[in-house]
Amino acid sequence: MKREKVLIVGMGLIGGSIALAIRQAHPEVKIIGMDTNEDSLTLALQKKAIDEKKDDFSEAVIQSDVVFLCTPVRATIEFLNKISSLNLKKPLIITDVGSTKLEISAHAEKVLPENAVYLGGHPMAGSHKSGFIAADPDLFENAYYIFTRSKSSSDEQLAFLKDLLKGTRAKFVEMDAGTHDEITGMVSHLPHIISSALVHQNEVFSEKFPETNQLAAGGFRDMTRIAASDPTMWTDIILSNRRILLHRLEEWQEEVAQVAEWLKDSDQEAIFDFFAKGREIRNRLPVFKEGAIPAFHDLFVTVPDHPGSIADVTNILAKENISLINLKIIENREGIMGTLQLTLKSKKDLALAKQMLENTRQYECYTM
Numbered sequence: 632m633k634r635e636k637v638l639i640v641g642m643g644l645i646g647g648s649i650a651l652a653i654r655q656a657h658p659e660v661k662i663i664g665m666d667t668n669e670d671s672l673t674l675a676l677q678k679k680a681i682d683e684k685k686d687d688f689s690e691a692v693i694q695s696d697v698v699f700l701c702t703p704v705r706a707t708i709e710f711l712n713k714i715s716s717l718n719l720k721k722p723l724i725i726t727d728v729g730s731t732k733l734e735i736s737a738h739a740e741k742v743l744p745e746n747a748v749y750l751g752g753h754p755m756a757g758s759h760k761s762g763f764i765a766a767d768p769d770l771f772e773n774a775y776y777i778f779t780r781s782k783s784s785s786d787e788q789l790a791f792l793k794d795l796l797k798g799t800r801a802k803f804v805e806m807d808a809g810t811h812d813e814i815t816g817m818v819s820h821l822p823h824i825i826s827s828a829l830v831h832q833n834e835v836f837s838e839k840f841p842e843t844n845q846l847a848a849g850g851f852r853d854m855t856r857i858a859a860s861d862p863t864m865w866t867d868i869i870l871s872n873r874r875i876l877l878h879r880l881e882e883w884q885e886e887v888a889q890v891a892e893w894l895k896d897s898d899q900e901a902i903f904d905f906f907a908k909g910r911e912i913r914n915r916l917p918v919f920k921e922g923a924i925p926a927f928h929d930l931f932v933t934v935p936d937h938p939g940s941i942a943d944v945t946n947i948l949a950k951e952n953i954s955l956i957n958l959k960i961i962e963n964r965e966g967i968m969g970t971l972q973l974t975l976k977s978k979k980d981l982a983l984a985k986q987m988l989e990n991t992r993q994y995e996c997y998t999m
């Protein structure tokens with residue numbers, strides 16, 4: 632098996648992070664990038680995550696030894712269709728990073744030509760951020776990276792892929808595609824639906840009470856961070872896992888209806904048990920081991936309310952060469968301190984930005 636040329640289609644958050652991780656562990660590998668977003672490709676070239684960019688998918692596949700499909704699920708299925716009509720002259724390993732596995736792997740088994748073997752992949756780490764700008768070689772460190780094997784794949788091919796991905800420092804696990812979709816439906820897809828539903832409910836509510844958004848504190852923010860994720864990606868995911876999610880949504884409605892019943896009855900004991908058991912279960916969840924890096928690096932800075940205070944903050948960062956992925960004013964009331972949310976590229980940049988801003992004694996900084 633050769634790994635001279637790797638093609639990554641979709642140079643966004645996940646494709647970009649994979650390119651950077653392969654680059655770190657295997658600098659000799661030639662990485663070709665493809666994307667419809669020119670900005671992501673240009674940045675990937677600048678950061679040397681890829682050696683070249685290509686427009687012609689068929690030509691790029693034919694030249695490659697390994698293809699990573701890192702696009703939204705629907706596009707990934709379309710790319711499998713395109714590969715099915717190619718006349719491959721050498722063996723090809725195809726993998727993907729899609730958040731669902733059953734539909735993609737069944738399709739790959741059905742359409743792929745003789746010389747191609749498919750191994751499904753899904754790194755269980757990510758973010759609500761999109762594009763190469765948010766890519767990070769350490770994104771998958773200590774995270775689970777799930778493989779769903781196709782019948783035609785061999786142990787040797789799986790070992791080869793793991794070695795190619797060793798720079799991710801992820802923990803590789805295997806499971807069947809059906810189990811994968813059940814589990815991710817529960818712990819990833821359902822929470823994204825609930826988070827967006829909460830944001831929608833609040834939008835209608837806040838028309839009547841306009842102060843609502845200013846007052847929303849940690850609880851609402853924690854619950855709704857993932858509602859800021861990419862809509863194409865999430866439309867594809869939930870339609871691809873439709874059957875399973877319809878069950879989970881039914882159960883969710885029962886959970887919520889039960890709480891409403893207890894409230895109607897002012898059933899203090901049942902409500903207490905609900906929260907007590909909830910806390911106990913939440914506290915039992917395994918925590919990220921030392922070294923695991925959250926997928927985003929947000930620093931919250933309280934700034935005095937005077938003209939030019941945002942520029943003062945960005946100037947301090949610029950002097951240290953710290954680049955910002957995003958800057959958001961999340962609280963700004965006249966006459967009092969406001970809060971800025973600065974999104975930084977890495978844990979290192981976050982620590983440096985915090986230190987520099989705190990050194991001025993003008994800003995209070997915190998992370999969540």
Ligand SMILES: NC(=O)c1ccc[n+]([C@@H]2O[C@H](COP(=O)([O-])OP(=O)(O)OC[C@H]3O[C@@H](n4cnc5c(N)ncnc54)[C@H](O)[C@@H]3O)[C@@H](O)[C@H]2O)c1
Nearest residue numbers: 641643644645666667668702703704729730757758761762
């Ligand atoms: N974001 C996460 O947390 C996360 C985690 C694990 C897996 N995933 C999965 O990874 C995949 C990519 O997600 P992401 O977060 O990197 O999204 P992203 O938006 O950051 O990147 C996707 C990239 O694919 C490109 N693209 C879309 N259609 C294309 C096409 N037809 N041809 C070429 N390029 C195309 C987009 O321009 C974009 O740059 C999705 O399938 C998603 O389900 C996401």
Ligand SMILES: O=C(O)C(=O)C[C@]1(C(=O)O)C=C[C@@H](O)C=C1
Nearest residue numbers: 730755756757758759819857926
């Ligand atoms: O942290 C986030 O923002 C994510 O949504 C990451 C997350 C998740 O649900 O945990 C999202 C989709 C993936 O397929 C895997 C991970």
